Amino acid sequence: MVADVATSTNLPTSSQAITGHTGVHYEIFVRAFCDSNGDGIGDLNGVTSKLDYLRDLGVSAIWLMPINPSPSYHMYDVTDYYGIASEYGTLDDFRRLIREAHQRGIKVILDFVINHTSRQHPWFVEACKSKDNPYHDWYVWMSQQEINSLNIATREITADSQERNPWHRVPGAPFSEKYYALFWSGMPDLNYDNPAVRAEIYKAGKFWLTEVGVDGFRLDAARHIYPDWEEPKNHQFWEEFGREMESVKPGAYTVGEVWTRAERIAPYFRGLKANFNFDLSLALQEIIGKERDTAGIIPMLLHNHTVFAQVNPQFIDAIMLTNHDQSRIGSVLNGNLSHLKVAANLLLTLPGNPYIYYGEEIGMLGAKPDENIREPFLWDVRKNDKNRSRWRRATYSTDATVTPLAQQQADPQSLYNHYKRLIHFRNSHPVLNDNLSQLEASGIQHKTVLAFVRRSGQRSVLVLHNLAKRGTEVLIYPQEAAEGRKIVLDTIGSARMVKGGNVRVPGYGCVVLE
CATH class of the missing domain: 3.90.400 (Oligo-1,6-glucosidase; domain 2)
Known part of the structure; x- marks a missing residue:
């Protein structure tokens, strides 16, 4: 078990580009995260007040769901591309958040909703x-x-x-x-064949990058900038968008929501630096519950990465367990703590740029409809929790169903501390923390073990995940692959090398060898 990795976050400095070694990103629904003024609504000052928590967890960038003025609770129908929703705070509050985040080595990514506006715009x-x-x-x-x-x-x-x-x-x-209006009548799609629309949206993007200071954008509905029957036009648009943003802020990060198969995602990497991997999200949910790799995850990723690299060798695979549009991983896995730890193991050792949806680190629950997967974060038991949002009454994540953060912080075996140890180990390791590292097949075949190699430059690691409850002995093949390797991460604490170079992997354990 690696015990000393939690002493240093090893986050990138503010001068480093957001590609490459960028650590772990954290998605926040501001309304539900932290209420700083007692009005029951999470706000920007609340996020600022929890930056030390996020730094301590090991987070290197936060993605804020929309914060522009909007008539909807979720704010994905914008009425002003230059403003801040009044219930969240002011532009000065947001500038302060960015300034405080940067002082802690944390980047800020803004959800930029430009496929459509509100019909009230x-x-x-x-x-x-x-x-x-x-x-x-x-x-x-x-x-x-x-x-x-x-x-x-x-x-x-x-x-x-x-x-x-x-x-x-x-x-x-x-x-x-x-x-x-692709999503509903309240969200009319913009016409990007109109140069005036493009110019105005580019102007707004540059405003947030240069005058406010955000580090990049999560691009909502990136596949739908043009209507379905004109999808190929999207690729050219995102190339132009990328050039425009890069012209005012070199290294500006962009990650797209492109929910489709790899061959159709690939062209978006011509303009976007990262895209979310929804196929991997669904596959992980499947194999963790079944306790065996029924999805063929490594062959799938090897295929997808080859497809992406043909378009952009510097592609960033943005990986996650779930996000604000999916039933929470806690509910998908029925709150099973062992399975949730396996999920964290996989997310934080697979290649790509991992995203944690707020509250995943404490096992928050939630199933569709969307409101139920965006419930308030549990900072402490309710009677002591002055920061808990009251934007809606929780149906899934309550004191009775989820152990609040304060109690988990005091428990070395909690899901929170499991996430924290893993994130800090990942941050400290130059191969695991390299978004651009190469995935390789391991040659290991075992029905309950997911095994793979990650390579960055001259260094490589062999990662072994036991998806099942029973410990198992893994034969490393070819045999010489085991020679000279040592265990550098053991999430359970009882892994060991055995005769012949084999590895004993505990039930539900993750072992990294180098």
Whole structure:
């Protein structure tokens, strides 16, 4: 067991680019995270007050879900691209958050929602006044005849949108055209064939990067900048977007939400530095519960990485267990502590840039609908918890179902301390902390063990995950691969090398050899 890795975070300095050795990223729903003023709503000052917690955990970047003004609780329908939602605070509060985060070696990534606006956005309000209004062409409009001729009146439900009927009429409008809104009628899609729209969005992005100081963007609905039938246009758009952002802030980080198979994700790496790996997320959920690699994760990743590298050899695979659109890993695994520790083991040793969804480190629960997977963070038992958000009454993550952070911090065997030890070990290791390290097959075949090699330059590690409860002996093949190797991480504390170079891997344990 590695006991001394928690003494140093080994985070990147502010001068380092956000690619390469960037550590672990942490996704925050501000409304649910920490309430600093007692109004029941999580806010930016609350996030600032918990930066020491995040630094201590070992986090190197935070991704804030949308913080722009919006009529919705989730804020994915923006009404002002230059403002801060009043219930979250002010622009000065956000600048202070960024300044304090940077002092702790933590980057700040902003959720930039540019596929669509709110229908309450002043642009769309103007667009609905007449076809001659200058803002009308800022959105996607078609007559019913045009829609029918293109056979696009309906669409198939996809993992990222349940909308089957994306065309909507404006009640009382002086024209009959319908507007396109992929997600729902309250989120009309912007028209990126209009140079004025591109110019305005680029201007807004540059504002946050240069005048406010964010380090990059998570790009919502990156696959849907153009409507489904024009998807190839997205690739050119993101190339241009990347160049525009890079022109004002070299090294600005971009990570896209592109929820589809690898061959269709790959072209997005021409403009975006990272993309989320939803296939891996679903595969991990499957194999942890079944306690065996039924998904063929390493062959899948080797294939996907080859596909990505053909487009961009510097691609960053953004990996996660779950995020704000998926039932929480805690509920997927029925709160099983051993399985949740295995999940952490996998997330923090597989190649790529890992993302933790707030509360995963304490085993928060939640299942669809979305509100139930965005419940308040449990800092302490309720009677002592002055920072707990009250934006909604929790259905899944309560004191009765989830041990609050304060109690987990005092328990060396808690899920929180398991995450903390793993993150600090990852941060301290030049191979595991290299987003651009190479994945290699291990040659090891065992029904309950997931094994792989990661290589960075001249260094490599062999990683062994026992997915099952029973300890097992792993034959390292070829035999010479075991020679000279030593155990540098043992999450359970009872792993050992045995005769012939084999390794005894404890049940639910992760062993790293170098």
